[in-house]
Amino acid sequence: MTPEEGRASRAVLFGVHAFRHLADLTGVQHSLVALKNVLTAQDVCALPEESCEIVPANAPPGGFLDALEDAAEAAEHLLFVYYAGHGHHGTDGGLLLATRNSSVRRSYHSVEYETVRPIVAGSRARHKVVIIDCCWSGLVHMDAATTEATDFAVPGTCVLTSAAATEKSLCEPEGSVFTLALTTLLREGVSGPLPDGAAAELLPQLTMDHVYDALCARLAGREVAGRKVPRPRMSARDAGHRIPIALNRAYVGKPARLETFHAEYERVAAARRHRRRARVVPRLPPPSGRGAECPFCLRYVDLGTSQLVQRDERGYESAPVVVDDATHPVLRHSIVQRSVLRCPHAEPGGHEELPASYFFHDEPLSIALIGSPATGKTTLLAAMIAQIEDGLLRPMGLTCAPLPASKYKSFQDYFVRPYREGRQAPITPPAGQPSYTIGLLVTGGGRTRPVIFYDIDCGTLWSIPSQKTDFLVGSTAFVFVLDPIQAFRGAALEEWRAIYGTERPLPGDPYFDLMIDALPRQSDHTEAHATVAVAKSDLLSSDPTVRRWLATRLALDSGEPGEESRDVYAYTRHHGDMDWLKPFHHFSRCTLHFVSATGGPPSPHGDFASRPTPQRVLAPLLSIFSAAGLLDMADSSRLGW
Incomplete structure (x- = not known):
């Protein structure tokens, strides 16, 4: 509603979970909270x-009836009435709604439903919905006088019972x-075929008959503790x-012509396929x-002209060390693991030192995570590291x-420990100097490559001199993090946009x-590897x-070539804007993936509602x-690019 x-509009919710003379219904208090949450x-x-x-x-x-009278007088658009608790029969066969002091013999403590009916009928609200969840609610x-079905006899009213x-x-x-x-x-919405054959997911709004059909x-x-769950009943006028x-x-939204967007994806992919190069980034041969x-x-x-430095446990510099071909391999490995290398080209305070092992393996990889604030870059990186620690790459x-x-x-x-505990990661601090976030030595395919990740506070890209961010231009790969809250249309995202x-x-x-725009191009594309997450x-x-x-389980052989990238491309084209697909159009290699670092809604005002359950973050x-x-x-293309 607007x-x-x-x-x-007004809603009156009355749920009774504790009774003096009847059995308690502890679940009612939880139902009441759940209903108010979806109503608001x-x-x-x-x-x-x-x-x-x-x-x-x-x-x-009287407390319930007074609240109902007040709501009925104030409501002009919708009057919503709900009761949950015990129901029992009145002397005339009508329904009684039990309160805390009700009993079968003391019916005067209960609310006669026949007193609710005229209050609802007298409201000037355009729409009236009454929901009764109790035994005999039908x-x-x-x-009551004729024991025949009635249409509630109140114009514009719908009554739903359990x-x-x-x-x-x-x-x-x-x-x-x-x-x-x-x-x-x-809370989830309704999808799938309706009784008239239409697709429910194409309905922007749900009416009471949609809700009733889906609920039935x-x-x-369904059975609970060996008892069959009754079918709800509804009457309306x-x-x-x-x-x-x-x-x-x-x-x-409207049915997406996914085949059109799939074909568009294939045209773009085919046009650049022959331009791909064997390496992630073309580089000049290194000097001797x-x-x-x-x-x-x-x-x-x-390394022949550079010097390694070791630091003690407090981080202070100790004597320089030398590693040459005469050094025993085991000793060399130990020295390299404990040493750092200060770039001979760096000015004092220009950029941080690098671990010496960065230079003693195959060509390094540098991966930059790019995206606006609040897109979840840091949480995504923490989820990736957590999944690697859990052995999902082995x-x-x-x-x-x-x-x-x-x-x-x-x-x-x-970052990782708070993430595992369901706490939000701290905000990425601004970078005072070029610095990477975390590094790994990754071995696979007969190679060992140092991998460093840049998770840059995006304000840094605007606020510090460009020469201090030029290192991002040399990144060998990029993860562009797309936030659905910022990018896609849809009613389900409106609440988060407001937040x-x-x-x-x-x-x-x-x-x-x-x-x-900052990256160099060869022909029509930037020769680096990109992914859109x-x-x-x-x-x-x-x-x-x-x-x-x-x-879909993460595996090397999951899906046909380009299938996930094609689906993400089509979804983004239909629900978002073409500009969100710029990485796909500008890079010679680009894959697109659906990922979730937490497995549940984001938490803008505190920690997560539950411990994260990451989905496909390693894709x-x-x-x-x-x-x-x-x-x-x-055939590496089976991964989707």
Whole structure:
């Protein structure tokens, strides 16, 4: 509903979980909270908090009826009434709604449903919805005098009950079976075929008949503790079944012509395929001697003329060390592991030292994570390292070691450990000098390559002199982190845009442009390897394509060539803007992936709701490692590029 409609609406929720003379229903209090959460969620029902009243569980009948009268008088757009607890029969056969002091013999402590009916009928609200979750709740669909079905006799009203007039409702400790199914349905949205054959995910809004049909389908055949869950019942008058009750979180907009976008992807990929080079980045042959390119100043460091330095446990510099061909291999390895190399081309304070082992292996890899603030770059990197530590790369023939151990441990303490515990990672601090975030020695495919990751505070790219960020131009690979909250259209993302202050999807990421424009080109493309990681993809899991990829096990032989990249491309073209696909159009190699670092919604105001369950976060790395020759596979294109 619109903000104006929300302000003109009222909801009264009355749930009784503790009784003096009847059995307690502890689950009702959980159901009540779950229902209020979906009613007030901006991307579900959008009812203002102040318009949604929970009547105290120990309130007498008059307390509930007073709250109902107040809401009925104030409501102009929607009046929503809910009761959960015990139901029992009145002397006239009508339904009684139990309060804390109710009992079978003391019916005067209960609320007669027939007193609720005229209050709702007297409201001037355009729409009226009444939901009753208790045993025998289907009695409200009957006329007590004639015991025949009634249409509620209130124009514009829909009444939904948890059971028929002759059935008992079921309640478990975690909540009422009916109400939890209802709230889950509203929170997830409705997808799949409707009774009329239409696709529910193409509906931007859910009406009461959509909710009823989906609820019946969800509860059909279900049993709890050996008891069959009753089928809900609904009655309505004057199009009451057409009352719009919630936004459909499974809404995907108009049907995407994915085949059109797939064909577009294939055309772009084919046009540049013949331009690809065998290496990740074309480089000039190094000068004679042994060494490697400094990743910061991009100048060659010759180990024959450079000096290694060891530091003590406190980090102070000790005597220089020499490693030559006469040094025993085991001793050489030990010295290199403990040593650092100060780039001879660096000015004092120009850039940090590098571990000596960076220069004693095959050509290094430098990987830069690029994206606007709050896209989740640091969380994604922490998830990658956590999954590597858990051994997920070993079955693929890759082994990883810290580079160096001290810097690796620092990243563990400040980022990986909080991530594993479900705490948000600290904000990436601005870089005062060129510096990498974490390093690994990766062995695979008969090679060992040092790998360093740059997770740069994006403000640094604007605020410090360009010569101090030129090292990013020399990166051998890039992970462009795309945030769905910033990039994609969809009702399910509106609440998060409001939280982050983004009124509508953005037309692209300025940091994507900044990096792409700074890189050198050969022919039509930048000769580096890029990946686009659609982070927080769990927010898009109502889409069957996204859900399929998030559930696909990470493996070298998963999917047909280009299949995941093609699907991400098509999804982004349909739900976002072409500018978000700039890396695919500007790099000679580019893969696209659905990833989720946490497996659940982001937490803008605190720690995560639960411990992270990362999904496919290593897919971008596997693509880069394959291009770097670290994966021993006959056809690396099976990874998707």
